[in-house]
Amino acid sequence: xxxVLSKLVWxxxxxxxxxxxxxxxxxxxxxxxLRNLATASFVVSALVYVVVMFSPLGLVLVGALEDRFPRxxxxxxxxxxxxxxxxxxxxxxxxxxxxxxxxxxxxxTAAMAIARRYPKAKIAFTGGVAAxxxxxxxxxxxxxxxxxxxxxxxxxxxxxxxxxxxxxxxxFTKALVQPxxxxxxxxxTSAFHMPRSVGCFRVAGFDVLPYPVDYRTPTGPARWRPAWxxxxxxxxxxxxxxxxxxxxxxxxxxxxxxxxxPAPASSAGGPIR
Numbered sequence: 001x002x003x004v005l006s007k008l009v010w011x012x013x014x015x016x017x018x019x020x021x022x023x024x025x026x027x028x029x030x031x032x033x034l035r036n037l038a039t040a041s042f043v044v045s046a047l048v049y050v051v052v053m054f055s056p057l058g059l060v061l062v063g064a065l066e067d068r069f070p071r072x073x074x075x076x077x078x079x080x081x082x083x084x085x086x087x088x089x090x091x092x093x094x095x096x097x098x099x100x101x102x103x104x105x106x107x108x109t110a111a112m113a114i115a116r117r118y119p120k121a122k123i124a125f126t127g128g129v130a131a132x133x134x135x136x137x138x139x140x141x142x143x144x145x146x147x148x149x150x151x152x153x154x155x156x157x158x159x160x161x162x163x164x165x166x167x168x169x170x171x172f173t174k175a176l177v178q179p180x181x182x183x184x185x186x187x188x189t190s191a192f193h194m195p196r197s198v199g200c201f202r203v204a205g206f207d208v209l210p211y212p213v214d215y216r217t218p219t220g221p222a223r224w225r226p227a228w229x230x231x232x233x234x235x236x237x238x239x240x241x242x243x244x245x246x247x248x249x250x251x252x253x254x255x256x257x258x259x260x261x262p263a264p265a266s267s268a269g270g271p272i273r
Contacts, residue, residue, distance in 0.1 A: 014239050015052045019045045051238075056226045058237025063217040065244055066191035069198065069210045069264055078118040079183040080158075082208060083111045084169050084197060085127015086190070088142040099142040104190050106214035108143070111188050112150050114211070123152060124177050126160035126169045166197055166247075167256040170204035179206060190214035192240060196248050199257025210264070216240070 026041035051057055087107045092100045101108065115123055125147070127139035140161035147157050160176050163169040179185055189197050191212035201208050216237065217223055227233040251257040 015048065015242065016235060016239070019049050019052070022048070052235045053231045054226060054234065056224045056234075058234055058239075058241055059217050059223050059226060061241030061245070062192050062237050063219070063223050065193075065195060065241065066212070066215055066217055067219075068261070069191070069194040069212050071212055072209060074114070074117065074211075075184055075209070077184060078114065078121045079179070079185055080122035080124055080177060081111050081114055081186045081188055081211075082169075082173055082177075083107050083123060083125045083143075084166070084187075084189040084193070085125070085139040085143070085163070086193075087127075088139050088146070090129075090137050090139055090142060093142045094137050099145050101146075104214050107188055107190065108146055108150075110211075110213040112147065112152065114186065114188070115152060115156070122156050122158055122177070123147060124158040124160065124173055126163050126173045128160075128162045128164050128168075166193070167200045167203070167251065169197070170200040170206055174201075174204050174206040184209060186211045188213055190216075192216060192244055195262045196244065196251055196257060199248075199251065199259055199262035202258045202262065203256060 022041050022045035026038045026045065029035075029038035029041060084107065086104045087101055088105075089100045089102045092098070111123055111125075115121055125140060125143040127143065129138050138161040140159040144157065144159055148154060158177060160169075160172050163172045177185070185206070185208045187194075187197060187201060187208035187210050189212070191214060194210050194212045198208070198210050248257070248261060252260045
């Protein structure tokens with residue numbers, strides 16, 4: 001129920017859909033002769049559109065997520081690498097018969113680079129069917145072919161194909177790999193997604209070392225300069241940020257994470273909130 005509800009709510013509140021709904025509301029109000037309310041609806045929709053398309057809002061919001069967990073130095077030994085799904089466009093992969101990576105393909109390539117550095121480390125890829133209203137394939141099908149084609153030995157690959165969200169990624173992967181005390185497992189996912197991911201793994205009792213990849217924003221003054229040649233990129237960042245912050249709130253309220261905005265562990269061993 002949580003999975004389906006989250007998909008439905010997100011469809012309605014994503015920025016460009018919200019703009020379209022506000023315009024539609026204005027037209028309905030206008031049809032009923034409520035000119036003042038219709039005008040207000042049109043003005044709000046225009047303001048939202050301008051902010052989403054032309055401001056640095058998305059860069060700033062996504063950047064805060066990405067800066068939460070700095071990439072750590074790699075340890076001397078790594079037992080395994082947990083790679084969260086989201087790296088493949090399964091809709092395209094299914095219809096074309098090719099395993100096409102999404103914008104988050106860095107998750108796979110970074111995991112392979114780390115795996116070559118640690119030849120005994122396992123790779124545990126977790127990702128099932130995320131579609132709600134259409135038939136799709138588990139992401140593990142594309143991941144298996146991709147990792148093996150990149151040269152990973154089959155015995156080093158662990159596939160978890162039931163998880164549909166981040167909380168299930170943590171729960172099902174822990175049950176599958178059964179991590180032991182003293183082992184080092186890296187968690188590889190997009191930097192913007194790392195806070196929510198770490199919160200889920202903490203609740204699941206799976207101690208991981210966060211290793212963020214797939215950065216979407218620059219640092220420094222460049223973060224305040226939105227793209228002008230392709231303003232759709234600005235809208236993408238706003239949409240990505242809103243989705244992730246809503247996800248953080250929903251996961252915390254439902255007990256799927258240990259904090260509203262999970263942070264790296266302090267030197268004393270306790271979490272910083």
